[in-house]
Amino acid sequence: MYWGELVLAVALAWTVDRYGVMRALLPDERPVTLAIWVFMLIGAGITILHFPSWGIDALRDAAIWYYALFYLVGANLARDEALADRVWRLLSVFWILAMVWGTVDLGAELAFGKRLSEYGPLISWRGLPILHNTTYELVQNMALGAVIVLNRGLHPGRVSRWRWFLQPVAVVALAMVVFSHGRGVKVALAAAMLAVVCLRLAPGNAMRLASRSMALTLVAAAGCVLAFLAAEDAFLKATRLDRFAQISERAGTAEFRKIWWTNLADAVLAKNPAFGLGFGQSLNVYNPYLKGNERDPWPSRSPHNFNITVFARMGVVGGVLWSAVLLFGLGGLFRRVWKGRWRGQPYDAGRREEIAFWLMMLVMTWVNSSFGVLMEGPALGIWFWFALGFSLRRAASAGRSAVSPASTNMVLRPAHQTV
Numbered sequence: 001m002y003w004g005e006l007v008l009a010v011a012l013a014w015t016v017d018r019y020g021v022m023r024a025l026l027p028d029e030r031p032v033t034l035a036i037w038v039f040m041l042i043g044a045g046i047t048i049l050h051f052p053s054w055g056i057d058a059l060r061d062a063a064i065w066y067y068a069l070f071y072l073v074g075a076n077l078a079r080d081e082a083l084a085d086r087v088w089r090l091l092s093v094f095w096i097l098a099m100v101w102g103t104v105d106l107g108a109e110l111a112f113g114k115r116l117s118e119y120g121p122l123i124s125w126r127g128l129p130i131l132h133n134t135t136y137e138l139v140q141n142m143a144l145g146a147v148i149v150l151n152r153g154l155h156p157g158r159v160s161r162w163r164w165f166l167q168p169v170a171v172v173a174l175a176m177v178v179f180s181h182g183r184g185v186k187v188a189l190a191a192a193m194l195a196v197v198c199l200r201l202a203p204g205n206a207m208r209l210a211s212r213s214m215a216l217t218l219v220a221a222a223g224c225v226l227a228f229l230a231a232e233d234a235f236l237k238a239t240r241l242d243r244f245a246q247i248s249e250r251a252g253t254a255e256f257r258k259i260w261w262t263n264l265a266d267a268v269l270a271k272n273p274a275f276g277l278g279f280g281q282s283l284n285v286y287n288p289y290l291k292g293n294e295r296d297p298w299p300s301r302s303p304h305n306f307n308i309t310v311f312a313r314m315g316v317v318g319g320v321l322w323s324a325v326l327l328f329g330l331g332g333l334f335r336r337v338w339k340g341r342w343r344g345q346p347y348d349a350g351r352r353e354e355i356a357f358w359l360m361m362l363v364m365t366w367v368n369s370s371f372g373v374l375m376e377g378p379a380l381g382i383w384f385w386f387a388l389g390f391s392l393r394r395a396a397s398a399g400r401s402a403v404s405p406a407s408t409n410m411v412l413r414p415a416h417q418t419v
Helices: 003-019 021-025 030-054 056-061 069-077 081-112 136-149 157-178 183-201 208-230 232-239 241-248 252-271 306-339 349-369 381-394 405-409
Strands: none
Touching: 003 021, 003 069, 003 381, 021 069, 030 056, 030 069, 030 306, 069 081, 069 381, 081 136, 081 157, 081 381, 136 157, 136 183, 136 349, 157 183, 157 208, 183 208, 183 306, 183 349, 208 349, 252 306, 306 349, 306 381, 349 381
């Protein structure tokens, strides 16, 4: 039992208890909800088929579809405007804390050669410190925390008194993203910024997040060009952008991934194009670089790309359903922010900014997970599906709704101000 599964069980129990079975399992947003349910049912069928052969490994790999249950949790939690407002503010604070902690943690590595998260008590069965992280989800959350700090329309009011400290940290955090090791998180941030910058062209009043993202992008681009012209080799090495050169060369992790993904595609088309290779088998057997890795205590089981993992394990059917989730989910969210209204009623300025942030978070998570295994476990898997449900439900209200009657019965004190 992993902590992610425990959280999922408790969250689903709370959701069903609060809203009843039918409302909990069938929230609004019918196209994306239908796509997600079919995705999960197909995944469940494939898992059941392969469980007799692979046992617990099949269940572990099945997280790529059953973590989608967090979509239901997010969508139902956001039904209550007052409770959802509190959750949004609380998550904003945690993103800001992640920004501060990540900046200190990575800064310690630059200064002393070892991160703070490498110290502390060890998890005995894992052999890693309790504060261990894979860096890439931490760097992503640092960037998102910086976005919140640098946009006053997003962060909680109490944060304003700490702007003198948090804004310089936010700038340093964004710089650390640029100079971080992972390619995926850089591409993810660029894609997320581009998605929000496009909203600068949307009808209606200009969005603060879109305007500031465009200004930040232009300033960062100009600074990178000047640094590149001044010292090309040093700039590429410092920002780790020289790793992108491996894509056109037969070397490094680019070649490692290309061979793996090609072999997986060939195997799926040869064995079961419709429903893929199933759950349980370690996919490292399709990568010659990882020969024998399946016997390691913690083998590299997945091809470092969530989209490829879905296709490999669930075939063309799973890949099409996952594409539908992205189209109706992320595409639908972008469309609503672009229009700036819900059922003819304009969004409150704060609500529209919040939805744009969720769009940025989802795009960044998806792209970042296209370079790693982050969405195949709780690190980002929980948060992608939760955010998808939560944000779509938040986008189904203009932001001026009265506090729902149910919220008056909550133990949590309702928040009376709108976002």
